[in-house]
Amino acid sequence: MIKIPKHIQNLQPYKAGKPIDELAREKGLTKIVKLASNENPLGPSPKAVEVIKKSLDELHRYTNPSAYKLVNAIAKKYNKKPSQIVTGSGSDSLLQYIVTTFSEGDNELLTSQGTFIGWYVNVNKYGFKSVKVPLKNYHFDLVEISNRISSKTKIIYLANPNNPTGTMFTKDEFDSFLSKVPENVLVVLDEAYTVYAEDNRDYPNGLEYEKENLIVLRTLSKAYGLAGLRIGFAFGPENLIKELYKVKLPFEPNHLAQEAAIAAFEDDEFLKRTVELNRKSLTKMIEKFNELGIEQVPTAANFILLIFPSEEFTFDFNEECLNKGLILRHVKTFGIPNGIRINSGTMEETDFALNVIGEVYPALLEKHKISLNT
Ligand SMILES: Cc1ncc(COP(=O)(O)O)c(C=O)c1O
Structure with a gap:
């Protein structure tokens, strides 16, 4: 047995x-x-659909293992270095890579109750200890989360806006939170719904932060309409992104996803x-x-x-x-x-x-x- x-x-x-x-x-x-x-x-984005049709004839080929064209397109769009970006089969896949790349032994992974179930599943399936702070009026309680950081805390997961509450924390709240997080604790900021929130002047756009212990996640599953293709990306410091490339499956996102994402990014x-x-x-x-x-x-x-x-x-x-x-x-x-x-x-x-x-x-x-x- x-x-x-x-x-x-x-x-x-x-x-x-x-x-x-x-x-x-x-x-x-x-x-x-x-x-x-x-x-x-x-x-789906019509531009993405058009490109997918054209790319069907290329399906007998392995795709570019580091998603070279897509990574460069993302870097150009957000004015970043390609070495600060890694793509995956949805941000869910990247969450898994983040957990496996940066956690070990008795590390504690800290987050909120009432947040994205994909995070909980990715922590629990590797048997890491999950510490969950209660929501405060359906919002992430960033103050209490920072109070709960211990010597065992390795990663803090935040979603902004949060799923399933839809609530958002402000730039002031996030800045104050970041100032309390020690440099050896990784903050993962999941911005799956950023397109719907970024017009709000108080919204902290994660891609505008460059910090040694911050990784930001984005997905094309929501506003770009490509949930079925599975594409997401992570942005962070080069030394951490480099480690994620070691763990990532080589040919994800798949070829159609890579091509479609490039087109979707241009579909304003x-x-x-x-x-x-x-x-x-x-x-x-x-x-x-x-x-x-x-x-x-x-x-x-x-x-x-x-x-x-x-x-x-x-x-x-x-x-x-x-x-x-x-x-x-x-x-x-x-x-x-x-x-x-x-x-x-x-x-x-x-x-x-x-x-x-x-x-x-x-x-x-x-x-x-x-x-x-x-
Ligand atoms: C906060 C959050 N993060 C990540 C995801 C996963 O997105 P993806 O389809 O890119 O895996 C979702 C999907 O519901 C989500 O709500």
């Missing part, structure tokens, strides 16, 4: 939003709207439409949720976290929405058992979702009141 290590036995695998075809099969539904994975409702018009639609969709949602009396966390990203009275209510809400063809994300596994995350959609998807929620929420209030009274 093969013995499975304890930390793998105990591991809760990453659970993604329910796929559309799975729900269609389960419930026999024809109309389904998925607002569960913070994807771009406009689809698509990005502009994406941000505009996000604002319009979320504004409509916020209005409706206010009207229904649903508690919501103010967001700086492309999704909203809804807060319900109990875990049981939240579970029922999610199930009832699924029954009506609306896929949302119950974020229990992120550490918020009474939270549902909904991302922005096309205006048609937004209307569909708001109609479903407008039926489900009042009915559940009624049901739960009845069960409370009896």
Whole structure:
């Protein structure tokens, strides 16, 4: 019998939003709207799609192992040195490389409760000790996180804006936090949703920082609409990036992903439409949720976290929405058992979702009141 290590036995695998075809099969539904994975409702960047078609004929070749063209394009776009950048199959992949490259033995990896589940999974699968500080009013509590740094702390993971809360910390808060972090502790700043937040003057743009112990992560899965291709990049000091290259699988991101990412970075018009639609969709949602009396966390990203009275209510809400063809994300596994995350959609998807929620929420209030009274 093969013995499975304890930390793998105990591991809760990453659970993604329910796929559309799975729900269609389960419930026999024809109309389904998925607002569960913070994807771009406009689809992929058209420029990326065009390039992918052209690159199909090159699939018999191994791609460039260091993603030379893509890395140079990123460096040029952000005015950095190519040696400060490494790309991977999504930022999730880079999170794994960061954990394996920089942690060992009894190191502690510090973060918040109620943040991106991908970080928790990547820490736990290697059996490292995860230290989680409670959220403060659904925000990262940077002061308390800095207070919890010990001689064993090796990495601190922050997401700004945070997933699943959508909240953001300001430049002042981040600067003050950084000043308290010792140089031998690595700060990982995950900026998956930066495109939606960067117009805010208080937003600390991670790429504007050059620090010996800071690595910034970006992804093309969200605003660039390329989640299915798997592309992300990390920016940091050359000496740390060099170590990540030793650990990275040589041919990731794959060839189509590398080519598509270069094209997507040039698609400013698509990005502009994406941000505009996000604002319009979320504004409509916020209005409706206010009207229904649903508690919501103010967001700086492309999704909203809804807060319900109990875990049981939240579970029922999610199930009832699924029954009506609306896929949302119950974020229990992120550490918020009474939270549902909904991302922005096309205006048609937004209307569909708001109609479903407008039926489900009042009915559940009624049901739960009845069960409370009896
Ligand atoms: C904060 C955060 N980081 C990273 C990721 C992973 O992105 P990718 O698709 O690039 O792996 C996500 C995806 O949901 C996220 O929310």
